[in-house]
Amino acid sequence: MPLSVVIQNPLCKLEILWLNECALTDEDCAALASALRSNPEHLRQLDLSGNKLVDSSMKLISAVLANPHCKVEKLWLVECCITDEGCAALASALRSNPEHLRQLDLSGNKLRDSSLKCLSTVLVNYCCKLEKLWLGYCGFTDEGCAALISALRSNPEHLRELDLSGNKLGKFDLRLLAALLANPQCKIEILWLRDCDLTGEGCPSLTSAVRSNPSHLRELNLSWNILSKSDVKSLLDLKDDPHCKLERLKYESTTSS
Incomplete structure (x- = not known):
């Protein structure tokens, strides 16, 4: 049957x-x-x-x-060859029925910036209560990431895990992400930015954000970016701050300094 x-x-x-x-x-x-x-x-x-x-x-x-x-509360669509048109259909569906989904994994699909902007229209909806969003190795750039972070800043209360690893975000202004993390309503516990071509320029903003909202972030993965140990020293120091909940900081770098 x-x-x-x-x-x-x-x-x-x-x-x-x-x-x-x-x-x-x-x-x-x-x-x-x-x-x-x-x-x-x-x-x-x-x-x-x-x-x-x-x-x-x-x-x-x-x-x-x-x-x-x-x-449906948990939806995995990893490496499904989803196109912009397919992502638009998914986003339209989730806008129509946003209340139940808690986990969404679209990792490994080639989602251009236009797809991220479309998906962001779901996240900005106050009825959306997504807790885990994985977008690793989707091929979007700093422009798509900016739209995504802007949406999350409008509706920050529910997300607990965010994975943006493997997307080329080298030009992305980390101050936008820092503004999200600094929001007292933001409760992200796990943040992965592995292999994103990030430089040390944004580390002070991240440090300041975690200091101002220290109760939630527990794991931060910055591995395989263009970072030296001195770039992440201020973040490493947070692990010794009794007010900060950061337990795991990964920063193995593509540089040797």
């Missing part, structure tokens, strides 16, 4: 569905989306990572997420 037939059965109360690296076809996604639309109330976790989701597949999956009866 096909899985989609099982899922659409009104007696089925499936909460967790992992289909990562299953080589799903467009036809498979259509059948899955149809089944989930027929019985959307129970699913809480959906993992479609490692499948090539063409635009038509993303639109079908997004239609499920837009259903007000859909209550």
Whole structure:
């Protein structure tokens, strides 16, 4: 019996569905989306990572997420070859039904700055209560990151983990991110900025931000940026500050100084 037939059965109360690296076809996604639309109330976790989701597949999956009866809390779409059009469909769905999603992983998709701006329209919504957002190695630049941080500054209370690793943010003004972290309503606990081409110029801003809002950030990963130990010394000193909760600071650098 096909899985989609099982899922659409009104007696089925499936909460967790992992289909990562299953080589799903467009036809498979259509059948899955149809089944989930027929019985959307129970699913809480959906993992479609490692499948090539063409635009038509993303639109079908997004239609499920837009259903007000859909209550998916954790969504993994890692390395799914999602395009700008697919990301726009996803963002539109999440704008329509923003209250339930708590974790979103889009790592490894080539999302241009326009996709980040589209996604930011979800995050700025006060009904959005996303707690974990992973966007590692998505290929966006400082322009997309600026839009993302601006959205998070408008709605800062819920996010606990943010991963922007592997995006070329060398020109990104870290003072924008620092302004988010300094906001007393910001409660980010884990922040990954690994391999982002960042320089030491923004470290003082980060240090000042954590000092002014020291109760939440516990892990900061700055590895594989263009940083020397002297650049991060002020951040390292925070680990000895009794008022600061920073426990782990990773800063292995691409420089030898």
